[in-house]
Amino acid sequence: MANFIGVFLRSLEYGSFYALSALSIILVYKTSYTTNFAQATLGMFNTFLVATLVMRQGWSLYAAIPIGIVSAVILGVLIDIVIIRRASKAGPVGKQIITLGLISVFLGLTPIFFGVDNLSLPRFISSGTLTIMGTPFSYNALFNILFGIFIMLTMFATIQKTKIGLAIRTTASNETTARIMGVPTKTVTMAAWAVAIVLSLISGLMTAPYSSVSLTFMNDVQITAFLATVVGGFATFHGPVIAAYGISVLLNIFQVYMPSGTIWGKPLLYAVLLLIMYFKPYGIFGKQRLKKV
DSSP: HHHHHHHHHHHHHHHHHHHHHHHHHHHHHHSSSOOOOOHHHHHHHHHHHHOOOOOOTTTOOOHHHHHHHHHOOOOOHHIIIIIIIIGTOOOOOHHHHHHHHHHHHHHHHHHHHOOOOOOOOOOOSOOOOEEEEEEEEEEHHHHHHHHHHHHHHHHHHHHHHHHHHHHHHHHOEEEEEEETTTHHHHHHHHHHHHHHHHHHHHHHHHHHGSOOOOOTTTHHHHHHHHHHHHOOOTOSSSSHHHHHHHHHHHHHHHHHSTTTTTHHHHHHHHHHHHHHHOTTTTTOOOOOOOOOO
16 A cells, blocks of 8 residues: 555656646647647756756756746747747648747757756755655655646636636637737737746756756656647646646556556556547547537
């Protein structure tokens, strides 16, 4: 039982990484009507900035994080104003190709600005453990779980309960109608890009202590986040987040408890996800859009 609790808690921690990235993807999709394939790369770029300040300039982690957040916000605003708005007449596929181009751009800019060496980042809470139902668990892991859930609950409350959230939901439902009703859709889209890149940065800061800050360290998070978005469905904000936690739990259970789980865990997970998509092609929380003629 203690072993299962440990697996479950670890799944919740990694699920927070995936859920934050999935939320950033769906936030951009619902407001800009495009799938941002560069989401992880943009998070990686800003994580490199924080790591450079910490490892090379001697800053504390908590002093460097606000600089990374400001950089993420500026980057989101610039991408929306300079690129996405100018591509407003492009179709969804055209916008997706643009985001693929952003991957190449920032993979090239990162070594120019921050060098070619991998960097490391400390944990938010450097040491300390507690025992949960007989399972030792670090304070940092617990912080990642609680902080990730807090951010997502705050986002959901903002979207559902505030005027800003109403503007986001209206824009996501129908941008043209929202604009006619006086909703500043351009501002909403710009803010969505900024917040999405901040969420990717937070996911990167949580992930980095378990590996190293490299050009590809966010790739696995990105792939899992996209899987969660597809399985959860593009119709809601909460669907991809719930799916991200579910995927994390399933993957860890398969890898720990299945024979040769480290080898067959991911293939078995993908088989389960394909089965889900067979019966729910629009995602678990998705729904088919019907157009009346």
